[in-house]
Amino acid sequence: MENRIYNFSAGPAVLPEAVLKEAQENLMALPGVGMSILEISHRSKTFDDIINQAREDLVKLLDISDDYSVLFLQGGASLQFYMVPLNIMPPNNKADYIVTGAWSKKAVKEAKRVGVVNIAATAEDGNFNRIPKQEELKLDPGASFLHYTSNNTIYGTQFKTEPEAGNVTLVCDASSDILHKKIDVNKYGIIYAGAQKNMGPAGVTLVIIRNDLLERCSDDLPTMLNYKTHVDKNSMFNTPNTFGVYIIGLVAKWLLNNGGLDKMYETNKHKAALLYDCIDESEGFYKGHAEKDSRSLMNVTFNLPTEELEKKLVAEALDAGFSGLKGHRSVGGLRASIYNAFPTKGVEELVRFMKEFQAKNS
Amino acid sequence: MENRIYNFSAGPAVLPEAVLKEAQENLMALPGVGMSILEISHRSKTFDDIINQAREDLVKLLDISDDYSVLFLQGGASLQFYMVPLNIMPPNNKADYIVTGAWSKKAVKEAKRVGVVNIAATAEDGNFNRIPKQEELKLDPGASFLHYTSNNTIYGTQFKTEPEAGNVTLVCDASSDILHKKIDVNKYGIIYAGAQKNMGPAGVTLVIIRNDLLERCSDDLPTMLNYKTHVDKNSMFNTPNTFGVYIIGLVAKWLLNNGGLDKMYETNKHKAALLYDCIDESEGFYKGHAEKDSRSLMNVTFNLPTEELEKKLVAEALDAGFSGLKGHRSVGGLRASIYNAFPTKGVEELVRFMKEFQAKNS
Numbered sequence: 092m093e094n095r096i097y098n099f100s101a102g103p104a105v106l107p108e109a110v111l112k113e114a115q116e117n118l119m120a121l122p123g124v125g126m127s128i129l130e131i132s133h134r135s136k137t138f139d140d141i142i143n144q145a146r147e148d149l150v151k152l153l154d155i156s157d158d159y160s161v162l163f164l165q166g167g168a169s170l171q172f173y174m175v176p177l178n179i180m181p182p183n184n185k186a187d188y189i190v191t192g193a194w195s196k197k198a199v200k201e202a203k204r205v206g207v208v209n210i211a212a213t214a215e216d217g218n219f220n221r222i223p224k225q226e227e228l229k230l231d232p233g234a235s236f237l238h239y240t241s242n243n244t245i246y247g248t249q250f251k252t253e254p255e256a257g258n259v260t261l262v263c264d265a266s267s268d269i270l271h272k273k274i275d276v277n278k279y280g281i282i283y284a285g286a287q288k289n290m291g292p293a294g295v296t297l298v299i300i301r302n303d304l305l306e307r308c309s310d311d312l313p314t315m316l317n318y319k320t321h322v323d324k325n326s327m328f329n330t331p332n333t334f335g336v337y338i339i340g341l342v343a344k345w346l347l348n349n350g351g352l353d354k355m356y357e358t359n360k361h362k363a364a365l366l367y368d369c370i371d372e373s374e375g376f377y378k379g380h381a382e383k384d385s386r387s388l389m390n391v392t393f394n395l396p397t398e399e400l401e402k403k404l405v406a407e408a409l410d411a412g413f414s415g416l417k418g419h420r421s422v423g424g425l426r427a428s429i430y431n432a433f434p435t436k437g438v439e440e441l442v443r444f445m446k447e448f449q450a451k452n453s
Numbered sequence: 454m455e456n457r458i459y460n461f462s463a464g465p466a467v468l469p470e471a472v473l474k475e476a477q478e479n480l481m482a483l484p485g486v487g488m489s490i491l492e493i494s495h496r497s498k499t500f501d502d503i504i505n506q507a508r509e510d511l512v513k514l515l516d517i518s519d520d521y522s523v524l525f526l527q528g529g530a531s532l533q534f535y536m537v538p539l540n541i542m543p544p545n546n547k548a549d550y551i552v553t554g555a556w557s558k559k560a561v562k563e564a565k566r567v568g569v570v571n572i573a574a575t576a577e578d579g580n581f582n583r584i585p586k587q588e589e590l591k592l593d594p595g596a597s598f599l600h601y602t603s604n605n606t607i608y609g610t611q612f613k614t615e616p617e618a619g620n621v622t623l624v625c626d627a628s629s630d631i632l633h634k635k636i637d638v639n640k641y642g643i644i645y646a647g648a649q650k651n652m653g654p655a656g657v658t659l660v661i662i663r664n665d666l667l668e669r670c671s672d673d674l675p676t677m678l679n680y681k682t683h684v685d686k687n688s689m690f691n692t693p694n695t696f697g698v699y700i701i702g703l704v705a706k707w708l709l710n711n712g713g714l715d716k717m718y719e720t721n722k723h724k725a726a727l728l729y730d731c732i733d734e735s736e737g738f739y740k741g742h743a744e745k746d747s748r749s750l751m752n753v754t755f756n757l758p759t760e761e762l763e764k765k766l767v768a769e770a771l772d773a774g775f776s777g778l779k780g781h782r783s784v785g786g787l788r789a790s791i792y793n794a795f796p797t798k799g800v801e802e803l804v805r806f807m808k809e810f811q812a813k814n815s
Binding site for chain 1: 456459460462464465467468470473474476480481488489491493497527528529532534539562566632647649653655656657673675676677690691692695696724735772776777814
């Protein structure tokens with residue numbers, strides 16, 4: 092067994108060891124195929140089975156109805172920031188955006204290239220330390236859609252439930268918390284997510300789109316930027332990221348084999364509670380960035396009394412086998428990203444380490 | 454050793470066994486890093502080294518000068534079909550395209566969304582069985598660029614040398630023959646190529662762009678579709694396909710360790726000659742699709758006297774361990790794709806098999 096450390100990276104992030112092991116075992120040749128997953132044609136029966144199985148397992152995990160198409164695209168959430176408004180902001184050419192961090196802001200920037208953006212709410216005044224409440228949202232009932240970011244990796248905040256959009260189409264960038272619990276997909280028009288936090292390696296974007304929205308997509312759009320292209324061709328208009336789709340399939344299977352999303356959610360709540368309890372019981376030594384009711388289950392952000400102590404903790408943690416704890420420069424301090432695949436044992440060990448660090452340094 | 458077969462797929466395609474072995478060995482954890490390449494942050498020192506080394510090795514292989522930027526993007530050649538004209542068709546908004554197959558036609562379709570396309574030449578009348586000659590090209594000296602497809606996977610044709618574009622910027626889709634020999638990069642404005650034939654797994658697009666062309670890219674372009682974004686951020690404006698870049702790096706190293714592109718070219722010519730000689734010496738039993746002076750070193754396309762015999766050959770070949778020989782439906786017959794990583798031994802064995810098949814069936 093290779094020497095693996097605890098990877099608290101915000102993404103790309105830790106993957107299930109069972110998934111890595113299976114991928115490793117079959118990397119020279121898929122069983123019975125005689126070729127590596129890296130080498131097989133996307134037009135082969137083998138890959139057809141792989142992409143269809145991955146899709147079916149995601150459908151099962153999230154209970155996605157036939158009203159939706161499930162796509163495996165490229166370009167990350169960053170390309171979706173433009174594709175979403177390009178495709179579905181017409182004909183009204185106006186949309187509502189809830190701004191809860193750097194990623195929402197980037198989404199707004201691209202949407203403004205297509206039409207009018209109404210900022211329904213922003214949490215920027217408090218350095219994005221909270222999720223705006225429903226009653227704060229200034230919604231336009233004529234908007235083409237309402238866009239929000241379900242989890243904010245940088246600030247460690249997360250929507251506990253989706254905002255109420257009324258009759259307006261709800262669009263969610265779920266890059267950093269997709270599959271962390273069951274959600275009611277029927278509430279959404281589009282859910283998109285880069286794979287590299289909870290689903291697989293970087294280079295695949297999952298898009299779940301309600302089929303009636305395809306009527307909004309103009310035939311004049313560039314072929315690769317039109318959702319219809321990818322729905323019509325089962326995500327294989329051009330060569331998809333075959334390896335990435337394969338790994339997503341293995342991760343979906345791993346989730347199904349381990350009790351599905353309800354079980355995953357219990358584990359995620361437990362892991363996050365271990366860390367937040369440690370913070371809350373530290374008598375102010377550790378101070379969470381996010382307001383308590385906005386706390387993320389995926390990214391736990393916190394500060395120490397001084398920057399010096401923060402640096403010391405990051406350095407000593409790294410020596411002890413905890414990697415990726417340095418917070419984003421916009422918040423400073425520390426960030427522990429504990430996505431689905433992050434083991435509970437690693438969180439327990441970090442908590443023990445943090446308690447010892449506090450005892451020695453306060 | 455896993456049971457591997459000969460993979461004649463047009464792409465995704467065979468990769469060097471040494472590359473697959475190294476990737477497999479380190480898939481659970483990169484040496485000294487403690488995390489899988491699938492898990493490491495693209496902002497880490499480890500990945501920075503990986504992407505920079507991959508770039509440096511490509512620069513070395515192709516002798517790329519400092520006047521150029523080397524990018525690792527997503528979306529395949531299909532997205533480049535739109536990005537190229539979007540970025541560099543202005544200010545004149547007209548461009549010349551040489552049409553040598555299905556991929557050129559797709560490129561034309563996207564370019565027409567941006568401006569006026571002049572078809573400098575097309576080989577469609579002969580079902581794309583040849584490369585138009587320089588004297589046939591109807592070039593517009595005021596064009597923003599001249600676009601061509603260096604190798605045509607479907608039809609098995611290939612430019613022996615780049616067309617002369619005069620003072621017009623030359624743009625090449627080199628998806629299916631990049632790195633098969635040394636080229637003079639200085640002749641080009643942009644070279645782009647999907648990775649999945651000669652460079653690595655699907656999901657990475659290599660773009661080599663001359664830096665002065667960035668002046669044509671408007672600041673109003675969607676961020677992800679603007680070459681300047683990716684040049685400014687060293688291909689890491691957003692999370693790149695980290696695993697794909699890693700494999701491209703291993704392939705580049707493999708090429709360097711095996712004598713570089715001049716050696717590769719010798720091997721490619723040798724492999725292709727084995728097959729074309731077999732075809733030419735078959736007294737008409739095997740009939741090449743491409744005219745002799747347009748023949749591709751990467752994709753050898755040929756027909757048999759009847760469709761029935763073609764099906765029989767494909768089926769018997771598959772039983773004998775030769776996969777992926779069925780030709781594209783636009784041409785029918787057979788296609789042997791013999792990219793860089795395809796072993797000479799496999800070509801020799803196929804030739805032996807074809808000769809036996811002919812003896813038994815003619």
